[in-house]
Amino acid sequence: METLWQAKWIWHPGEASPRNDWSCFRKTFAWPDEENGRRVSLKLTADSRYVLYVNGHRVGQGPPRSWPFRLAYDEYEISHLLKPGQTNAIAVMVMHFGISNFYYLRGRGGLLAQLEVESNSPLQGEGQPYVMAVTDDTWLTVTHPGHDRRSPRMSCQHAFAEKIDARLWDEAWTESDYKPGSEWHAAAVIGPVGCEPWGIPVSRDIPYLTEEPVYPRRVERLGKVKPVQFTAAIDLRNHFYAESTNTANPAEFLGMLATVVRCKQHCKATLALIDVGGTFRGCSLDGVHYDESSLTGEAPERFIHFDLEPGDHFLLIDVSGGTHGGGYHFAMDAEETLEFLSPLMFLPAGNLTQEDDKTAFVTLGPFDGGIRYDHLPSPPMDEGHPDYLRAKEISDVAGLLPFASWVRSVPEALVSREDVFILSVWKRHEVPLSIPGTLQNAVIPGPEPAEVPWFPDADTELVIDFGKELSGYLEFEVEAPEGAVLDFYGFEFMHEGQRQDTYGLDHTLRYICAGGRRRYTSPVRRGLRYCQVTVRNAVAPVRIYYLRMLQSNYPIAEIGQFQSSDPRLNEIWQISQHTTRLCMEDTFVDCPMYEQTFWVGDARNEALINYYLFGADRIVERCLRLVPGSKFQTPLYANQVPSGWNSVIPNWTFFWVIACLELYRQNGDKSFAADIFPHIEYTLKHYLSRLNDQGLLQIRSWNLLDWAPIDQPNDGIVSHQNMFLVKALSAAAAFATVLGNVEAEAFYSVQASRLSAAINAHLWSDERQAYLDCIHADGRPSDIFSVQTQVVALLCGIPEQADSKTSRLATIESHIRRQPSSFVQIGSPFMSFFYYEALAKLGEWEVMIEDIRNQYGQMIDWGATTCWEMYPHFSENRANPDLLTRSHCHAWSAGPAYFLGAYVLGVRSLEPGWSRVLIAPQPCGGLSWARGTVPVPGGGRIDVSWRLELPNSTGVTAGQEHTPTIPVRMHLRIVSPEAVHIEVQPPGEVEVVIEHIRVALCSDSMQETRP
Structure with missing residues (x-):
């Protein structure tokens, strides 16, 4: 039922979009005895996030991530929490970020809530509840005094770390008998439902997350530890560019950070440059310069050691570089007490502006550079800027005077004293x-x-x-x-x-x-x-x-199961399952720690894995429907949504198209197909408009597929990208067929064929007998060849459409079966998913299982409980090549859960909605038995177990690798819903003894009519 909103958007009387603001709102109301027993619903949403309490009980938090113009609202049934005949209280804490990040676009602070009571009066209208309370100016509000708004940014992906002073806040504020003091004020009304920037709220489209x-x-x-003396986290990005709060795009700047260090006795001091990324280009103390060669330690923990004489010392740090949005960590330690002072204190009044909220830090700049969109044309930073070069030579506080127009004090709001991260490490x-x-x-x-x-x-x-x-x-x-x-x-x-x-x-x-x-x-x-x-x-x-x-994760039953005679594969399946579960929130997320971001391309593989573990298609549909919301940012669709980072990875959009078709094939929902197809056409036609004279996609963007050193420049014709565009066009043609759109089916089929022909004509090397990685923007063909490109070519059917398709196809298949050592090898578990798809297409089961054992087995050996983003000590590890991996829980890496279910158990759908299913088990990798479960869309499951009966004459013990010279008997047991048509395909020449049990579907209606 559509909500008839009477509530108004409210906020506190202060700033519309304050940085890192936690504000509390409460409303009391009487709940008459005669109303007891009725259903009472509270509908609410907030910008950015809320926590809801009713009479002191924490009810829930939200809303789910969404575009601001389609902000989701939640609904809670709260009648069991109300006190009949007494005063009741609704309390809501709203956390407004005041910045954009990778899962939120900056709007403005606001709360919307409406309390509805089930009506039994015919005058009220059929089925319409009556509204008992709404957000308006009768609500009281206060900014949470115990929350430190100066807590630092967690990272560019996230909002803020947390600093709470429980001494400054009465935790009873959520209770009904709490008496608000004079610090509470009447809420300010922003406007009615539908006002900017939110539009009309839409009902939450997924279940509430668990809290176990x-x-x-x-x-x-x-x-027993002793802390270092002085730490601070500084938001240089926001300081240099105040407008950067509205975007999560990367920023560059040329600038300096300066402070005065005072010591009363001679001492040795250490300046720590911990996790400052690329924002360090040297520093000077009293005019003595220190560069990279002066540093001790190894990145990301590097240090400079000083001998400090008694007195004041001018410290100038070149912080030029790029940042997405994390804090700059300043830390210094000494055995003697140090004091840090603003350089402005040492200058005569009137020479430089001295703000009231100045901190110990001032900056010079930014001299040049600024916010930029990734991979789009933008002028480089002018590192020869004369003022920047002269500023590097400043040796004392007086040297700031000629740079008066460049010098600014860093405000308190952007400096978090006592950097808990640095104190922890x-x-x-x-x-x-x-x-x-x-x-x-x-x-x-x-x-x-x-x-x-x-x-x-x-x-x-x-x-x-x-x-x-x-x-x-x-x-x-x-x-x-x-x-x-x-x-x-x-x-x-x-x-x-x-x-x-x-x-x-x-x-x-x-x-x-x-x-x-x-x-x-x-x-x-x-x-x-x-x-x-x-x-x-x-x-x-x-x-x-x-x-x-x-x-807290998406509420899912762990239906999918897998066990086999190989304990190592069983462990790999278990960590794949746990990884996927942790990375299912209100959308799929890449990882639960570093980012919590819905990366569009990652979700294609994650959706397939989820189908075999949990069978949850609702979260997949939610993810896919979110993507077209980014069209206001780019018609090519953003690579992570909803996000303030306006960035495009074309492959991620192509994977989205493919995932849309795979969702239809999973659940057979034609209404979804009809809804999503116009959005697919919208972006694909924009991509087709970017084909060059050769008929190939040439684009400046983030042209990513794998972390490995394949040749995938951010400007040029990238082969794997063109190939996946072919697959996306073919998926669009298949969608059109489902919808009976003959004209669109013909159009996308022709476009896919033309692009395939262009790839075969221009991206094939006769000399190397392989598809080259790319053609650079200057027309230079790549001299790098990779396994990745050959894998994608096979998956997208490119060699099958070549003029000499027989020999070219056989050559590509050979490259994948026996990877040339001169080719770039697979570099991430994400790319391994496509590699395994190619091996499955070739029937190379043994190779697939052995690769899973070896690659993922390394994680098991290191004690992993989840799948890693990268393989151990991978040379392209962007965080640090010496690390095992960056993220230790990454959903794009959980592929074994899919492949073990789809190919070792052998359960694969043949028709949309799984009305017809193939059971084609593969007794590979020396396995003597395997069993498991695969969910069926709409309810039910398919149980498969198989066991090999090995002839004694082979002399082989079950579980060992073997190549039998005579047929082996397989005992295969299948339990499936009777509505699902099962087709069994025995492996090779193996004799199969089948036991098939069909189970009637227990529908809701059957349960209701059972006596």
């Missing part, structure tokens, strides 16, 4: 301690709390292991003295005493205790396996009653 409490497995490490002293049994045992909640060892002269640090990767919300209950500081820091990986810190992500929460026993639930989603907890400033021991994660 998960407790730690053990304390992994205990230590860099310590002055660290002493490991044995873990008391009482602490270890108390990690699991019980009658007694875990008392953290206390030291009067140091902080205490615990590393807690949850046993596996999780994604959701940290929640804890502690008893602590007032003013004690708890720093929480999540990360993914430890092995034999070494850990991988989250460089590029400020994955922290600071909680300052109010005294006594308190509970806190973080509203910021996090992914982690390990949680480091550091207790600081405590004057007495801290007791932890529990620390847990509220595991």
